[in-house]
Amino acid sequence: MRKHIISAIIKRDLKETLRNPQTLIILGITIGINVFMSITIAKPLWVMTFAMSLVMVGFTLTSFIITEEKDKKTLEALLISPATYSEILFGKLFLTLVLTILVSFGLIFSLHHSEISTLHTLLSVPIGALIICMFGMVMGLVCPTQAALSGFGTVLMLILFLPELLASTNNLIGYLARALPTHHVIQISSLGREGLSSIVLKHYGMLFLSLFATTLWVISFVKTSAKQEGSSWKFQKGNITYSGLLIFVLIISSILFIPYKGKIIKEGSTSKYLNSEYSISIPIDENKFSFKEYRIQDNFVTNFMLASSEDDILYLSIKKNFKNRTRKEDLEKTLEKLKKKDALNLKAREIMLENGLQVAKVEYQSKDGEELFYLFNSKKFLYRFGISSSKDSSNLELLKELLNEKINSIEVLD
Numbered sequence: 001m002r003k004h005i006i007s008a009i010i011k012r013d014l015k016e017t018l019r020n021p022q023t024l025i026i027l028g029i030t031i032g033i034n035v036f037m038s039i040t041i042a043k044p045l046w047v048m049t050f051a052m053s054l055v056m057v058g059f060t061l062t063s064f065i066i067t068e069e070k071d072k073k074t075l076e077a078l079l080i081s082p083a084t085y086s087e088i089l090f091g092k093l094f095l096t097l098v099l100t101i102l103v104s105f106g107l108i109f110s111l112h113h114s115e116i117s118t119l120h121t122l123l124s125v126p127i128g129a130l131i132i133c134m135f136g137m138v139m140g141l142v143c144p145t146q147a148a149l150s151g152f153g154t155v156l157m158l159i160l161f162l163p164e165l166l167a168s169t170n171n172l173i174g175y176l177a178r179a180l181p182t183h184h185v186i187q188i189s190s191l192g193r194e195g196l197s198s199i200v201l202k203h204y205g206m207l208f209l210s211l212f213a214t215t216l217w218v219i220s221f222v223k224t225s226a227k228q229e230g231s232s233w234k235f236q237k238g239n240i241t242y243s244g245l246l247i248f249v250l251i252i253s254s255i256l257f258i259p260y261k262g263k264i265i266k267e268g269s270t271s272k273y274l275n276s277e278y279s280i281s282i283p284i285d286e287n288k289f290s291f292k293e294y295r296i297q298d299n300f301v302t303n304f305m306l307a308s309s310e311d312d313i314l315y316l317s318i319k320k321n322f323k324n325r326t327r328k329e330d331l332e333k334t335l336e337k338l339k340k341k342d343a344l345n346l347k348a349r350e351i352m353l354e355n356g357l358q359v360a361k362v363e364y365q366s367k368d369g370e371e372l373f374y375l376f377n378s379k380k381f382l383y384r385f386g387i388s389s390s391k392d393s394s395n396l397e398l399l400k401e402l403l404n405e406k407i408n409s410i411e412v413l414d
Helices: 005-020 022-042 046-072 074-081 085-111 118-142 146-161 163-169 171-179 181-194 197-226 236-255 327-340 396-407
Strands: 263-267 270-275 279-284 289-294 300-305 307-322 346-352 359-364 367-375 381-388
Touching: 005 085, 022 046, 022 085, 022 118, 046 118, 046 146, 046 163, 046 181, 085 118, 118 146, 118 181, 118 197, 146 163, 163 181, 163 289, 171 236, 181 197, 181 307, 181 396, 197 236, 270 300, 279 307, 279 381, 289 381, 307 396, 327 346, 327 359, 327 367, 367 396, 381 396
Parallel strands: none
Antiparallel strands: 263 270, 270 279, 289 300, 300 307, 307 381, 346 359, 359 367, 367 381
16 A cells, blocks of 8 residues: 555545534534533443444544545545555545544543453454444445435444443344444453453454454445446445345354353252353242343343232342452442442341351332342352332332342352
8 A cells, every 4th residue: 555645545534524513523422421421420331432432433423524525526536546445445444543542542441441451442442443434434435415324324323332232121132232343342341351261252253353344345335436427326246245244244243142041940849040151040930930131231130020010020130250359348349339329228237148158238228219139259250139129019028038038049159
């Protein structure tokens, strides 16, 4: 690639981008929402910060810049210039890629430095940002005008942004979330806290495979764009072929990372919930309960819902014990958070259970009513087992009774 051509493209884009108020609007919204939430409400979910910084800046800004050039007829001149397709691709992506990386690092490390691996965040975010910027470039090439981009681009932006936040609400959304590069970046940054494990390597592998497939895909669209006549996009054979390859890679990604789920197994006349991945089993009467599993950031949650009222729940929340916290340290951290939430009548005490498990029992009053849960841990995991009920529920005493019964029968397997 010729440096003087790439440099000319970058300098021109920099001048045009800094003049355009749309750039400041996109950057302002992304940074403003995260900072505003951290100051006035609560620290935003780090999943939200990752997804928003990568997609809102990388995808939206890149697609906007490309479409604007089409409106001004300057992209057409660039495509028929002596510049090669790789030089055009590199030059057009460089500015938005750098902005995306800077904004992402600024928000992630200022708001969530304690929740992620610094090394793996530094390694994975630029790769994810490059893929998302290339998605934006294709959208900019395909959309004939900025008006069309406002419609189609917004839909695709939401598809790239929302699934990771909503993955726990629906299985289909979960499949979509696992297919996207943002998922791999988030998982690498989080799971990387325990080192370069096999699961982290798998996420890196899929991230690089997605980068390879996306690069071929976007180059095919750049080549086709040079041959387009008129404003309407006409798909060529290469576009369809490489789109199929990219879709195949995304499907593999989604299937490969289906989360391990617990199951109900029967032992004679009794049944229990067993999750060997998280080293725990709990006796559960499957006639009284149904269960649902989902993830919230780095928490794996199982809700055991009463058959008579699905709003009345025994919940089990599990997270990796990255910092080798003791139960006492976990309790102190939990109480500190509850005090900030103005929990009333907060009580905590250590208990040795009948099954030999040492736990901390926590009770308090919240705006939603009475809260009760137990904290315990193993070498690998931190557990919280508690109740969640609808306000003024008639099943509150039953839930407390069931919780106290189950906690004495719980087994930690590691």
